[in-house]
Amino acid sequence: MALDIESIRADFPILSRILPNGKQLVYFDNAATSQKPQCVIDEMTRYYENYNSNAHRANHTLADEATTALENARESIAKFFGAKPDNLIYTSGATEAINLVSYGWAKYNLKEGDVIVLTEMEHHADIVPWQQLSKEKGIEIRYVPIDNETYTLDMDAFEVAVKDAALVCVTHTSNVLGIRNPIEQIIQMSKDSGAHILLDCAQGAPHEKIDFIGLNADFIAISAHKMAGPTGIGCLLVSSERLEEMEPFMTGGSMIKKVTTDGSTFQNGHAMFETGTPRIAEAIGWGAAVEWLSQFEMKEIHEHIHKIAAWTGNEMKKIPGIKIYGDPSNKNSSGAVSFLHEKIQSQDLAFLLDEGGFAVRTGHHCAQPLMDALGVPSTNRASFWIYNTQEEVESFISHLRDVCERFS
Amino acid sequence: MEGASWPTHLTPIIEEFKDCFDSMERYELLFEYAKKHPSPLPIDEWNEKNQVLGCQSRAHVKSSLDENGLFLLRAGADAQIVQGLMAITAITVNGMLPIEVAKLTPKYVEEMGLKSSLTPSRANGFLNMFNRVISEAEVLSER
Numbered sequence: 001m002a003l004d005i006e007s008i009r010a011d012f013p014i015l016s017r018i019l020p021n022g023k024q025l026v027y028f029d030n031a032a033t034s035q036k037p038q039c040v041i042d043e044m045t046r047y048y049e050n051y052n053s054n055a056h057r058a059n060h061t062l063a064d065e066a067t068t069a070l071e072n073a074r075e076s077i078a079k080f081f082g083a084k085p086d087n088l089i090y091t092s093g094a095t096e097a098i099n100l101v102s103y104g105w106a107k108y109n110l111k112e113g114d115v116i117v118l119t120e121m122e123h124h125a126d127i128v129p130w131q132q133l134s135k136e137k138g139i140e141i142r143y144v145p146i147d148n149e150t151y152t153l154d155m156d157a158f159e160v161a162v163k164d165a166a167l168v169c170v171t172h173t174s175n176v177l178g179i180r181n182p183i184e185q186i187i188q189m190s191k192d193s194g195a196h197i198l199l200d201c202a203q204g205a206p207h208e209k210i211d212f213i214g215l216n217a218d219f220i221a222i223s224a225h226k227m228a229g230p231t232g233i234g235c236l237l238v239s240s241e242r243l244e245e246m247e248p249f250m251t252g253g254s255m256i257k258k259v260t261t262d263g264s265t266f267q268n269g270h271a272m273f274e275t276g277t278p279r280i281a282e283a284i285g286w287g288a289a290v291e292w293l294s295q296f297e298m299k300e301i302h303e304h305i306h307k308i309a310a311w312t313g314n315e316m317k318k319i320p321g322i323k324i325y326g327d328p329s330n331k332n333s334s335g336a337v338s339f340l341h342e343k344i345q346s347q348d349l350a351f352l353l354d355e356g357g358f359a360v361r362t363g364h365h366c367a368q369p370l371m372d373a374l375g376v377p378s379t380n381r382a383s384f385w386i387y388n389t390q391e392e393v394e395s396f397i398s399h400l401r402d403v404c405e406r407f408s
Numbered sequence: 409m410e411g412a413s414w415p416t417h418l419t420p421i422i423e424e425f426k427d428c429f430d431s432m433e434r435y436e437l438l439f440e441y442a443k444k445h446p447s448p449l450p451i452d453e454w455n456e457k458n459q460v461l462g463c464q465s466r467a468h469v470k471s472s473l474d475e476n477g478l479f480l481l482r483a484g485a486d487a488q489i490v491q492g493l494m495a496i497t498a499i500t501v502n503g504m505l506p507i508e509v510a511k512l513t514p515k516y517v518e519e520m521g522l523k524s525s526l527t528p529s530r531a532n533g534f535l536n537m538f539n540r541v542i543s544e545a546e547v548l549s550e551r
Contacts, residue, residue: 021431344488345465345486345487345488346465347465347487347489347490348487348488348489351435351489352432352435355431355432355435402432403432406432406436407435407436407439407488
């Protein structure tokens, strides 16, 4: 059954926003963060209005309700990603999740001379933690290049790089190119060569059903805010085997079992890594977001997004001076369409698009090694999600064409 | 200065922008001003010392005194919107006493109908460049 986009849009109050210049908002910055449906906003408000309390800490009614809601959300989120609740560690987002793997697992389980494989496509969040660890422990980092014509990973280079590697860290989907990597093949090749694998699914999770157990990855990092959830929360999905090997990354608060003046003991499992007061409202909001998303088939969401992204990419190619980085026509591509105009500087172009009400992203997208590989300092990026419409992209192309004619 | 906000010789430019039909026409006019910067800073003079921090686009500012001891602003940016605003700023401040430049506010940009260019979170960074000009004027006025 086709998605009822108008009904979906009605769930997002912000989409009816009129901007200060009188233009109707057209939100195409979904790869940066998605908008939130009313049910997510309501659930978070309901928590603050009715049962705001610290979870796991007290015996009173509010604390019990907060704890129950926090743990119910963990169950819903874990189920959505095909994982068990015990294998889900709440984090502030995908960035903290990757840092948790670096500082909580790799620091204790990798040694000098071990190899970590990254790709040129990675977000800085999946590069810098490894560079820091490399400096500290003498770990070798290998980067798998992209093919500058197809914008896909060079899998021959990956095959060479993964030999004798200890850990492979790869993005599920590029936040710049929209390219979905062959992660099943990457996981298999990594496992075959004895490497553990971390998937950065910050961009993949809003577009595709992530099946943690089915994928058989060791670690998966996810952010809530790109998939209808609130900012400030995400998770690390971690296999039971790797979880056993992890040490605390941060300490204090609810992760402790017993503290004496002589030392401390810690909780087991995910609780060991959830320090301080949990992000209770955010977890509840994310739980509501996955419940909201569960009414749809992720495949249908992807097909809808792909259809408008492919159309947009195709129309952009007809505008003189526009170059697209990525392949929006590829059925596996997400809704991110990166582009540049040969004469209009990217910041200027974003500004002029904003004048028409179109919110697009500009910059290096926290992927400077990829920018270097592409030979550009930045790109403009329009990224679509479930609530974007064909009418919106038609209006966008019309405005973009007008801007390009007038300002180049 | 008119209401201590901008010098009177800037008023015709402000009026020119006010006469524009809509914001897109204002930006077209701004792009035209970017091409006629009275004292541009050539790319080969762009360096870390004169780079304006906080701009995602490349932007450089170099203030000095001319042979008469009056303010001379040289600036360059790869974004045409920033370059256009800096061109208008240069038209405004060149030939003024540094102490007068130091009192300038960016209100004229708002008056031109380009208020959104002044939002601090805008990555194109005209406000950062303007603040750099003011702080350099303050230093030059102490000489």
